[in-house]
Amino acid sequence: MYDLIGDIHGHIDELKALLLKLGYQEEDKGYAHPNRKVLFLGDYIDRGPDSPGVVKLVRQMVKEENAIALMGNHEYNAILYNTKVDETFLRKHTLKNCKQHAVTLRQYKNKPTEYQEAIAWFKTLPLYFENEYFRAIHACWHIGSMNVLKKKSLQGVLNNDQFIESAAKSKELYKVVDILCKGLEVALPDGITFKDKDDNLRSEIRLKWWEDPKGKTIKEMSVLNINMPKKDFTVNMEHYPETDKPVFFGHYWLHGRPTLLKANVCCLDYSVAKEGKLCAYRFDNASILQENNLVWVDA
Numbered sequence: 001m002y003d004l005i006g007d008i009h010g011h012i013d014e015l016k017a018l019l020l021k022l023g024y025q026e027e028d029k030g031y032a033h034p035n036r037k038v039l040f041l042g043d044y045i046d047r048g049p050d051s052p053g054v055v056k057l058v059r060q061m062v063k064e065e066n067a068i069a070l071m072g073n074h075e076y077n078a079i080l081y082n083t084k085v086d087e088t089f090l091r092k093h094t095l096k097n098c099k100q101h102a103v104t105l106r107q108y109k110n111k112p113t114e115y116q117e118a119i120a121w122f123k124t125l126p127l128y129f130e131n132e133y134f135r136a137i138h139a140c141w142h143i144g145s146m147n148v149l150k151k152k153s154l155q156g157v158l159n160n161d162q163f164i165e166s167a168a169k170s171k172e173l174y175k176v177v178d179i180l181c182k183g184l185e186v187a188l189p190d191g192i193t194f195k196d197k198d199d200n201l202r203s204e205i206r207l208k209w210w211e212d213p214k215g216k217t218i219k220e221m222s223v224l225n226i227n228m229p230k231k232d233f234t235v236n237m238e239h240y241p242e243t244d245k246p247v248f249f250g251h252y253w254l255h256g257r258p259t260l261l262k263a264n265v266c267c268l269d270y271s272v273a274k275e276g277k278l279c280a281y282r283f284d285n286a287s288i289l290q291e292n293n294l295v296w297v298d299a
Helices: 011-023 049-061 071-083 094-109 114-120 143-152 158-164 171-182
Strands: 002-005 025-028 030-032 037-040 068-071 128-130 135-137 185-187 204-206 247-249 266-267 279-282 295-296
Touching: 011 025, 011 049, 011 279, 011 295, 030 049, 049 068, 049 094, 049 114, 071 094, 071 114, 071 171, 143 171, 158 171
Parallel strands: 002 037, 037 068, 135 247, 247 266
Antiparallel strands: 002 279, 025 030, 128 135, 185 204, 279 295
């Protein structure tokens, strides 16, 4: 049985409180439950007060086989931020990129070896998990991209050459990882732009890939409730079928009381880094999800 936990972003106190609420106890070798295991959905670092502490706790649980940890876009970005090819970092050290990772860098400032060990560990994390009962990914279970990843990778784990390939916009793996790790996006019409939560100007929106786009407007298909003309959604997009096994993910900074998006679709990112909630789902192998299996703590 699995307890799936969404984006943590360095919020160690909330993570410990949630684990205790789920029945895990802190032992000599980390947090453990007598008959359950955690599946972390990624984004362990950045924004919050103690990314090193979160990474250490999660790594220990994985080491003792009390958890499985997936890669989030923040771990992926950190890998590229620290990887050079021909003296050029794969993720450029622009003001925007440095700002996103600055809190974590400060927290590791006096722990350079621990930081490099964390980056090395991030490289071992798979981008997805799937068994006969459910699927889990950080941002988007996109069937076409999943098919490519399964062919190219070792159970969702990228090797060093594939990290380099995934950073090149001309390569197929770039689009695949971008969709799976960061979400499915579409350009806004007529030059419409908006500012995201980090005050960055955006001309693309992340889509509700779990929704059937037929008959919907762009506004209805956008994850964010942004102000835009009610234009019809005309992009040809595959969506997650209601007949497929349950899928869990994080990434989307939802707000309010945690709830299911569909009977087989559950997002577990409720903005812990924005005074929201750290959220989990207690999965019992049921094909239809139940809202009373959602568990959370307030930030």
